[in-house]
Amino acid sequence: MSEDSLILYEEEIKQIEKIISKLLKGAEAKCGLLVDKDGHLITRQGFTHSLDTTALAALLAGSFASTKEIAKLVGEPEFSVLFHQGKKDHIHMSLVGERSILVVIFDDRTTIGMVRLCAKEAATDLTKIFEQIKENSKASAQPSISGEFADGAQDKLDDIFQD
Amino acid sequence: MVSINYSAREVCCKIVYYGPGLSGKTTNLQYVHEKVPGNTRGDLISLATEADRTLYFDFLPINIGTINGFAAKFQLYTVPGQVYYNATRKLVLRGVDGIVFVADSQPDKMDENIESLANLEENLREYGYDINDIPLVLQYNKRDLPGVLSVEELNAKLNPRGVPTFEASATLGKGVFDTLKLIIRLVLDKAKNSNKNQRKPVTAASLSKEPAASPPVSPSAQPVPVTPVKEPSAPPAAASPSPAPVTPAPKPSPQPQPQPVSAAASAAPQPQVASPAVATESPQAATVGVAPKTKAPVAGTKPQPAQPAVSNPDGEAYRPYPGSTTGKIKQPVTSQEQSTASVTGGVRPATQTQLEKSNEHIIPQQQQDSDHVPIMAPSMRRRAEKKKRGFFKRLFGIK
Numbered sequence: 166m167s168e169d170s171l172i173l174y175e176e177e178i179k180q181i182e183k184i185i186s187k188l189l190k191g192a193e194a195k196c197g198l199l200v201d202k203d204g205h206l207i208t209r210q211g212f213t214h215s216l217d218t219t220a221l222a223a224l225l226a227g228s229f230a231s232t233k234e235i236a237k238l239v240g241e242p243e244f245s246v247l248f249h250q251g252k253k254d255h256i257h258m259s260l261v262g263e264r265s266i267l268v269v270i271f272d273d274r275t276t277i278g279m280v281r282l283c284a285k286e287a288a289t290d291l292t293k294i295f296e297q298i299k300e301n302s303k304a305s306a307q308p309s310i311s312g313e314f315a316d317g318a319q320d321k322l323d324d325i326f327q328d
Numbered sequence: 329m330v331s332i333n334y335s336a337r338e339v340c341c342k343i344v345y346y347g348p349g350l351s352g353k354t355t356n357l358q359y360v361h362e363k364v365p366g367n368t369r370g371d372l373i374s375l376a377t378e379a380d381r382t383l384y385f386d387f388l389p390i391n392i393g394t395i396n397g398f399a400a401k402f403q404l405y406t407v408p409g410q411v412y413y414n415a416t417r418k419l420v421l422r423g424v425d426g427i428v429f430v431a432d433s434q435p436d437k438m439d440e441n442i443e444s445l446a447n448l449e450e451n452l453r454e455y456g457y458d459i460n461d462i463p464l465v466l467q468y469n470k471r472d473l474p475g476v477l478s479v480e481e482l483n484a485k486l487n488p489r490g491v492p493t494f495e496a497s498a499t500l501g502k503g504v505f506d507t508l509k510l511i512i513r514l515v516l517d518k519a520k521n522s523n524k525n526q527r528k529p530v531t532a533a534s535l536s537k538e539p540a541a542s543p544p545v546s547p548s549a550q551p552v553p554v555t556p557v558k559e560p561s562a563p564p565a566a567a568s569p570s571p572a573p574v575t576p577a578p579k580p581s582p583q584p585q586p587q588p589v590s591a592a593a594s595a596a597p598q599p600q601v602a603s604p605a606v607a608t609e610s611p612q613a614a615t616v617g618v619a620p621k622t623k624a625p626v627a628g629t630k631p632q633p634a635q636p637a638v639s640n641p642d643g644e645a646y647r648p649y650p651g652s653t654t655g656k657i658k659q660p661v662t663s664q665e666q667s668t669a670s671v672t673g674g675v676r677p678a679t680q681t682q683l684e685k686s687n688e689h690i691i692p693q694q695q696q697d698s699d700h701v702p703i704m705a706p707s708m709r710r711r712a713e714k715k716k717r718g719f720f721k722r723l724f725g726i727k
Contacts, residue, residue, distance in 0.1 A: 203423025
């Protein structure tokens with residue numbers, strides 16, 4: 166692919182979660198997600214148990230991608246912040262680094278200004294972590310999945326996908 | 329690229345169904361959604377027009393279970409087939425791991441098939457992918473209709489690369505699973521042979537304690553051919569998978585304190601806005617990160633001291649979400665409390681009477697100021713001062 170691959174380990178995830186938790190506390194938001202532009206969920210914090218975060222991640226990434234194309238049409242390289250306003254809940258999305266999107270879901274207990282401020286700070290911290298991760302991943306050999314895993318998956322598929 | 333999350337122990341692949349309009353891409357997903365057991369799939373999300381034509385994409389997540397300790401997840405996408413929607417079609421291809429090209433077997437659709445295939449190649453190229461390098465399966469759909477072209481004819485026009493093909497009838501379900509199984513197999517085989525894997529969607533709930541104590545995903549034994557496209561940064565050394573990549577060992581321990589990488593900081597060097605006391609004063613803020621961890625903060629689970637009130641620009645105090653911080657509803661905070669809290673670093677201020685009793689000179693000047701109405705027109709201020717003087721005169725019996 167045209168981009169560097171990225172590996173996140175436990176400790177990096179912990180750092181990321183810590184930052185998002187701090188953001189949620191500071192902004193009094195409901196939950197926060199970190200999604201990559203391909204639509205994969207990286208991590209989540211807050212009240213997410215009632216959310217289908219997998220689908221949410223895919224749709225948010227799609228939304229961000231389409232907005233990027235809109236930006237290009239009006240002569241902007243990218244819109245770095247998106248805000249969806251609802252009756253009760255609102256979504257604030259901001260770009261983190263080059264490939265991730267920080268999503269904050271909040272309601273009227275807080276304000277967009279507060280969320281935006283805290284998200285901006287969090288994005289700065291997260292960007293530093295991602296740069297560090299990028300450095301590390303360049304230095305380390307990258308593992309791949311084993312044939313054993315592929316074979317195991319095939320067996321499972323035969324079980325599940327039966328007409 | 330297959331995404332491998334060592335923290336959540338997940339392997340996640342993105343598979344896209346591509347093809348001309350009305351060739352049956354969405355029908356493929358609908359059949360899979362219908363037939364696969366509910367516990368292995370998520371909801372089918374369809375971003376479609378009123379007339380049920382795909383507008384952006386359809387999305388179906390599938391989790392086939394745990395293999396060698398890793399959950400195998402697949403995300404199935406379709407694209408809008410109509411020529412008109414090429415902009416959105418291209419977006420769906422981002423980060424794709426494998427492609428199923430669904431061709432319409434009817435003779436009058438052949439031109440559309442060819443055009444769509446060329447469009448696929450072009451769109452992939454724009455992302456820097458090579459169609460010859462990505463797992464691809466051709467599905468000749470609508471075989472149940474009369475008068476369809478023979479497989480040989482279809483192969484001659486659509487399959488010069490000799491990729492695997494399947495005859496299918498998506499409405500009847502024929503060939504749907506065969507296609508899906510094969511593309512998954514090809515994707516995993518490619519990941520196996522590739523020395524690169526990456527990302528890591530993490531389901532917080534499944535976070536394990538150690539990155540990968542027992543490496544379920546072991547390094548592939550065979551030498552890993554450096555994949556052609558990929559980033560130039562992949563060092564040739566990476567072609568030989570080092571031992572136990574999953575264990576924490578090979579990973580250069582990333583120190584949480586990264587020196588700011590100035591060069592790469594191109595990504596949004598956002599100016600650090602001077603945040604109001606709100607963002608920094610909370611004594612809990614520093615401790616939050618670890619606590620909630622995998623589960624959402626549950627009401628009353630965290631015995632924490634009362635946090636200082638957080639105010640919004642309007643000067644109102646918020647109630648925290650039930651249980652989100654202290655587990656109790658916070659009472660509205662007076663402006664007196666807020667201003668004092670911001671000065672005293674979150675310590676709950678003494679009551680007004682206590683303050684009066686204490687020596688006034690001990691109270692920081694800032695706080696004294698904050699006790700007064702901050703902004704006032706000059707005339708009003710004069711009037712207020714005069715009134716205050718009158719009060720003290722009366723109080724101390726000064727004539």
